[in-house]
Amino acid sequence: MTCGEIMKLILYIAALLTGFLLITESALAQIKVSPEGPITSIQAGIDQASARDTVTVLAGTYHENNIEITRPITLRGIERPVIDGNGEGTIMVIRADSVTVQGFGLKNTGRSYIRDYTAILIDQASDFVVEDNHLYNVFFGIYLAETDRGVVRNNHIESYDRREASSGNGIHLWNVRNPEIIGNRVTGMRDGIYLEFAENARIHSNVSNGNNRYGLHYMFSNGGTYYDNTFRENGAGVAVMYSEDVDMKNNLFEHNWGSSSYGLLLKDMRQSTIEGNRFYKNTVAIYSESSTNIQIKRNHIEQNGWAVNIKSSSARNYFTENNFIQNSFDVRTDSPRNNNVFEGNYWSNYEGYDLDRDGIGDVPYRPVSLFSVIIEKQPESLILMRSMFIRLLDTAERIMPVLTPKTLYDEQPKMHRIP
Amino acid sequence: MNSLLLHIAKNEWKSLLRGKWVVGYALIFLLLTDSLLRFGGGGPEALLSLSNVMLLFIPLVGMIYGILYIYQSREFIELLLTQPIDRKVLFWGLFAGIATPLMLAFVIGSLLPLGWHGILLLDAAASSMVLGLGAVLTLIFVSLGFLFGLAFYDDRIKGFGFTIVVWLFLAILYDGLVLMLVFMFGQYRLERFVIAVSMLNPIDLARIMVMLEFDISALMGYTGAVFNRFFGSNMGIIMASGMLTLWLAIPTWIGLRVFKKKDF
Numbered sequence: 001m002t003c004g005e006i007m008k009l010i011l012y013i014a015a016l017l018t019g020f021l022l023i024t025e026s027a028l029a030q031i032k033v034s035p036e037g038p039i040t041s042i043q044a045g046i047d048q049a050s051a052r053d054t055v056t057v058l059a060g061t062y063h064e065n066n067i068e069i070t071r072p073i074t075l076r077g078i079e080r081p082v083i084d085g086n087g088e089g090t091i092m093v094i095r096a097d098s099v100t101v102q103g104f105g106l107k108n109t110g111r112s113y114i115r116d117y118t119a120i121l122i123d124q125a126s127d128f129v130v131e132d133n134h135l136y137n138v139f140f141g142i143y144l145a146e147t148d149r150g151v152v153r154n155n156h157i158e159s160y161d162r163r164e165a166s167s168g169n170g171i172h173l174w175n176v177r178n179p180e181i182i183g184n185r186v187t188g189m190r191d192g193i194y195l196e197f198a199e200n201a202r203i204h205s206n207v208s209n210g211n212n213r214y215g216l217h218y219m220f221s222n223g224g225t226y227y228d229n230t231f232r233e234n235g236a237g238v239a240v241m242y243s244e245d246v247d248m249k250n251n252l253f254e255h256n257w258g259s260s261s262y263g264l265l266l267k268d269m270r271q272s273t274i275e276g277n278r279f280y281k282n283t284v285a286i287y288s289e290s291s292t293n294i295q296i297k298r299n300h301i302e303q304n305g306w307a308v309n310i311k312s313s314s315a316r317n318y319f320t321e322n323n324f325i326q327n328s329f330d331v332r333t334d335s336p337r338n339n340n341v342f343e344g345n346y347w348s349n350y351e352g353y354d355l356d357r358d359g360i361g362d363v364p365y366r367p368v369s370l371f372s373v374i375i376e377k378q379p380e381s382l383i384l385m386r387s388m389f390i391r392l393l394d395t396a397e398r399i400m401p402v403l404t405p406k407t408l409y410d411e412q413p414k415m416h417r418i419p
Numbered sequence: 420m421n422s423l424l425l426h427i428a429k430n431e432w433k434s435l436l437r438g439k440w441v442v443g444y445a446l447i448f449l450l451l452t453d454s455l456l457r458f459g460g461g462g463p464e465a466l467l468s469l470s471n472v473m474l475l476f477i478p479l480v481g482m483i484y485g486i487l488y489i490y491q492s493r494e495f496i497e498l499l500l501t502q503p504i505d506r507k508v509l510f511w512g513l514f515a516g517i518a519t520p521l522m523l524a525f526v527i528g529s530l531l532p533l534g535w536h537g538i539l540l541l542d543a544a545a546s547s548m549v550l551g552l553g554a555v556l557t558l559i560f561v562s563l564g565f566l567f568g569l570a571f572y573d574d575r576i577k578g579f580g581f582t583i584v585v586w587l588f589l590a591i592l593y594d595g596l597v598l599m600l601v602f603m604f605g606q607y608r609l610e611r612f613v614i615a616v617s618m619l620n621p622i623d624l625a626r627i628m629v630m631l632e633f634d635i636s637a638l639m640g641y642t643g644a645v646f647n648r649f650f651g652s653n654m655g656i657i658m659a660s661g662m663l664t665l666w667l668a669i670p671t672w673i674g675l676r677v678f679k680k681k682d683f
Contacts, residue, residue: 305634326463326464328634348464377602377605378601378602378605380601380605380609380610380613381597381598381601381602383597383617384597385630386629386630386634387623387626388474388475388590388591389592389593389594389595390594390598392591
């Protein structure tokens with residue numbers, strides 16, 4: 001190799017390195033937005049960024065609405081800067097793929113009966129990440145419209161409008177595919193998490209409590225799964241409707257009280273699984289209407305008013321290996337026929353015996369008591385609950401069923417709690 | 420006067436303890452509560468079963484022993500009546516002499532197992548409610564027993580028969596009647612009526628208070644606004660306690676009047 005060739009090579013490498021450095025430099029371009037300037041508005045910062053840039057926003061309060069993100073950038077808040085919408089319109093709209101929004105406080109969106117004003121709207125985008133934001137006093141919280149993939153993670157959404165009509169949903173999904181909703185906390189909204197036409201949603205580790213209507217509201221959303229969530233003290237509990245292939249696992253449904261409040265309301269559901277959940281102190285733990293082929297197994301249903309209220313329109317649902325513990329009523333139904341299967345559950349109200357010691361009671365358990373039939377007909381008689389007279393009637397009816405569904409019984413009631 | 424009252428009561432207590440049945444009564448509750456807690460699962464469940472037993476048996480036991488006592492200590496009462504003792508003092512002395520040991524037997528008998536199983540601390544409100552209701556029911560039904568004993572002073576068979584019938588009526592048949600009424604007048608709005616009717620029976624009252632403690636989530640599901648308001652507020656508890664107090668005051672007062680005027 002000659003001297004000239006070496007020089008050429010060195011120059012070449014140097015040129016390459018400089019080029020490389022320049023590229024990385026531009027890729028790492030940090031645009032800073034700060035109340036002290038030079039860039040004082042988040043929208044201006046975003047407008048200066050090109051694809052794959054990061055816009056860093058320093059602590060402070062920014063009064064802006066309708067911030068639009070139309071390029072794949074990362075928008076990151078340092079020490080949680082606050083974007084105040086001043087009660088007008090939507091605060092932020094994401095209209096590009098691969099956008100990350102992280103670490104902001106957003107408050108005071110507009111409120112309207114006509115338009116869905118939102119803190120963060122993701123409109124026809126994919127692969128976004130909305131993470132670690134705190135939303136306060138917002139109409140809708142995070143709104144996903146026609147998106148694909150994307151993660152909504154560890155956000156706090158809180159609002160205090162107690163009227164159902166004038167509050168929006170915490171996390172609202174409309175016509176989306178493969179969303180992941182993880183570890184969020186939603187309080188005081190209309191529905192905590194709302195899904196309509198959402199395919200393959202994965203919703204886990206969220207806490208949705210004290211919302212005006214449902215903690216989780218599932219509509220026309222097939223193939224989703226939700227697990228490890230907590231739904232507490234919501235106006236009407238959780239509703240899962242008009243969907244199929246939904247997996248509901250290891251969730252906690254508790255303290256959903258009221259005349260139209262349910263731990264879990266199922267309506268027109270098909271081929272779904274409810275497994276390993278805990279229902280504690282709800283007025284009705286599981287309510288089912290027109291639902292078919294649901295597997296309800298290994299749930300822990302404790303101290304509810306009614307453990308199961310199953311309408312005669314529901315059929316081929318399979319209750320097995322559940323623990324029914326100290327519910328005021330075990331099963332309520334409106335028909336003398338039974339189209340569902342109850343098998344191998346533990347019922348704390350079971351009074352049978354187990355002579356062959358195989359852990360399974362020798363006489364079947366009838367979970368629909370005469371009293372629950374009486375209440376179905378004449379609700380005022382609730383005041384007679386736990387009276388001796390009612391107990392005598394119930395016992396007589398259990399021995400010789402006349403008014404309760406003759407075919408609704410658990411042939412193999414467990415003698416001990418299922419761990 | 421108070422020392423005299425105490426003296427009479429003490430005398431009763433001594434004879435009761437000699438009879439040993441009050442100790443047996445306490446032991447029954449001790450064994451029952453202990454076995455319920457040991458074999459019956461968790462705390463609330465055992466408390467619920469205990470309250471079921473309490474609602475059924477305390478009225479019966481209270482009334483039977485109230486009337487039995489009047490009959491048994493007839494000579495004693497008549498002897499004391501020859502002494503210069505105020506009849507009011509004598510009445511209260513006799514009443515305290517029988518009611519307090521019965522009440523204590525129930526409370527101590529149930530309290531000890533609740534204590535050593537740790538339920539007392541865990542479910543303080545519920546356990547104190549069950550114990551308190553048992554104590555009040557004991558007082559009410561001992562005073563009813565006294566009343567019947569004095570009313571049928573010479574006809575024991577009639578007295579006992581009447582006691583059993585009253586117990587059967589209040590503990591079981593009354594609810595059947597309520598249910599019948601509810602079905603007969605089902606077309607009308609019955610919530611207020613049903614609440615009012617239940618207030619008239621002390622056993623139902625105690626049962627409703629137990630229900631308020633244990634079944635609140637079922638009650639909240641009731642659609643009638645009247646029920647919800649009544650049960651949802653403290654008003655329900657306050658009214659029920661007020662009615663129980665009336666149930667205690669009225670028979671005792673009548674019993675006292677009868678005792679004062681009676682020509683033994």
